[in-house]
Amino acid sequence: MHFVDAKGILSPKNGMNIYRGCTHGCIYCDSRSECYGFTHDFEDVQVKRNAPELLDDALRRKRRPAMIATGSMCNPYQPCEAELGIMRRCLEIILRHRFGVAVHTKSDLVLRDLDLLCAINERTRCVVQMTLTTYDEELCRKIEPRVCTTKKRYEVLKTLASHGIPTVVWMTPALPFINDTEENLRGLLHYCFDAGVAAILTFGFCVTLRRGDREYFYAALDRLFPGLKKRYIATYGNSYVCPSPNSDKLYAILKRECEVRGILYNTDAVFRFIGEFPSVDDGQITLF
Numbered sequence: 001m002h003f004v005d006a007k008g009i010l011s012p013k014n015g016m017n018i019y020r021g022c023t024h025g026c027i028y029c030d031s032r033s034e035c036y037g038f039t040h041d042f043e044d045v046q047v048k049r050n051a052p053e054l055l056d057d058a059l060r061r062k063r064r065p066a067m068i069a070t071g072s073m074c075n076p077y078q079p080c081e082a083e084l085g086i087m088r089r090c091l092e093i094i095l096r097h098r099f100g101v102a103v104h105t106k107s108d109l110v111l112r113d114l115d116l117l118c119a120i121n122e123r124t125r126c127v128v129q130m131t132l133t134t135y136d137e138e139l140c141r142k143i144e145p146r147v148c149t150t151k152k153r154y155e156v157l158k159t160l161a162s163h164g165i166p167t168v169v170w171m172t173p174a175l176p177f178i179n180d181t182e183e184n185l186r187g188l189l190h191y192c193f194d195a196g197v198a199a200i201l202t203f204g205f206c207v208t209l210r211r212g213d214r215e216y217f218y219a220a221l222d223r224l225f226p227g228l229k230k231r232y233i234a235t236y237g238n239s240y241v242c243p244s245p246n247s248d249k250l251y252a253i254l255k256r257e258c259e260v261r262g263i264l265y266n267t268d269a270v271f272r273f274i275g276e277f278p279s280v281d282d283g284q285i286t287l288f
Contacts, residue, residue, distance in 0.1 A: 001045040001080050009054035016055065016070045018086050019078055020046040024106070024147040027220035028173050031073055034212035045080055052089040059097040065124065067277050068094055071104030079146075082109055091116040100125040102274050104170070106132075108148045108156050118163050127274050128160050129168040134179045135187025142224050143175065150191070157195035168199045168274060171254075173207035176235070177228060180205060180244035182253065189257055199264035199273055202254060205247040208240055 009016055021042045022031065032042050040046060048054075059068075070076045076087045091113055094101050101120055103110065110117075110128060120126040130153050134140040140149045148156075157167050169192050174180040192200055209217060221229040236242040244250065258265040264273055 001047050002040070003047045003049045005050050006048040006054060008058075009048065009051050010058045010068070014066050014068050015072060016051075016068055016090070017073045018048050018051040018070070018076055018090060019074045019080075020048075022074050023079055024075060025145045026147070027143045027145075027217055027224070028175060028207055028213070029216075030208055030210065030213050032213045032216050033210040035210060036073070045074075045078060047080065047084065047086070049086070051086055052093055055090050056093045056097075059093065059099055062097075062099075065097065065099045065277065067100040067102050067125065067127075067275055069102045069104070069274075071129070075105050075107060075147075076103065077105045077107035077109040079109075082112070088113050088116065091120065095120050095123065098124055100127075100277050102127045102129065104129040104131075106130055106144070106147050106153060108152050111156055111159060114159070114163065117160075117165055121163075121165050124278055125276065127166050127168060128157075129170055129274065130157055131170045131172070132188050132191065133171065133173065133175075135184050135191070136179075139179065143178070143220075150188070154191040154195055157191070157197060161196040166198045166273075167195065168201065168270060169197050170201045172201060172203050172205075174202070174205040174244045174247070174250070175207050176242060176244045177231060178225065180246050180250065182246070182250065185250050185253055189254070192263070193257075193261060197263065199270040200254065200258060201267060201270050202251065202265070203267065204243060205250045206241050206243040209236075209242055210240060214238075 021044060022029065023043050023045060081087050091101065095116060117126045117128065132150050132153055134143060134150055137149050137151060160167050171188055218229045254265055264270050
């Protein structure tokens with residue numbers, strides 16, 4: 001890892017990334033794509049060491065509190081966070097300024113900050129989103145090699161729910177010919193339902209491949225699933241979106257099972273849920 005002094009920390013829509021790059025090694029990571037302009041090796045994580053100070057200044061200048069989103073680009077709970085604690089300092093600032101937070105991760109390190117997540121949720125609102133792609137633990141270790149497995153993430157979701165923190169699962173990507181099966185989907189849905197998640201995102205059961213990401217993914221296929229790269233090339237060519245041949249069947253199962261249980265699955269509805277922030281109306285706290 002290496003350290004930089006960033007010029008800013010919040011996007012116009014209140015997104016925050018305190019790290020650039022990742023060491024989890026997921027074979028499908030879209031953040032490796034050249035379009036994001038990385039000028040350093042992806043595994044050489046760039047640390048924005050002044051992120052807490054920038055965030056404190058930015059929130060102090062905001063006219064109204066809102067949800068602060070983090071993790072859409074690079075995981076805020078990478079292994080180096082255990083030592084550095086920058087995310088924890090940012091959560092303390094969000095709590096102090098009475099903002100909300102929407103965290104996206106696939107690391108059990110998020111539970112280190114359970115006290116702050118609960119405090120934020122009691123004062124305003126906290127939503128934790130976790131990525132679950134692969135029910136089979138051995139397969140999970142292949143495609144997401146340096147992060148806790150799906151079973152552990154399921155246990156994290158249960159812990160968060162037991163403390164009243166709403167959770168959302170990103171069940172994506174679905175890798176054609178690898179984890180895009182009904183068996184895998186039903187296993188993940190079992191975890192989601194048992195953990196009491198509020199919503200599930202799938203984006204149509206596909207994987208996206210762009211320059212930079214595609215080359216890394218194909219190299220991983222050659223290493224882990226010999227011969228499968230040829231099938232991808234024959235099926236998808238250079239397409240950005242690579243939908244599973246089973247996508248319609250899988251979506252029908254998801255739709256039916258979620259509707260029975262009252263779980264959000266429509267993409268727009270899920271993002272509205274994630275972005276909701278409590279407002280005070282005539283002395284009552286509501287969600288709009």
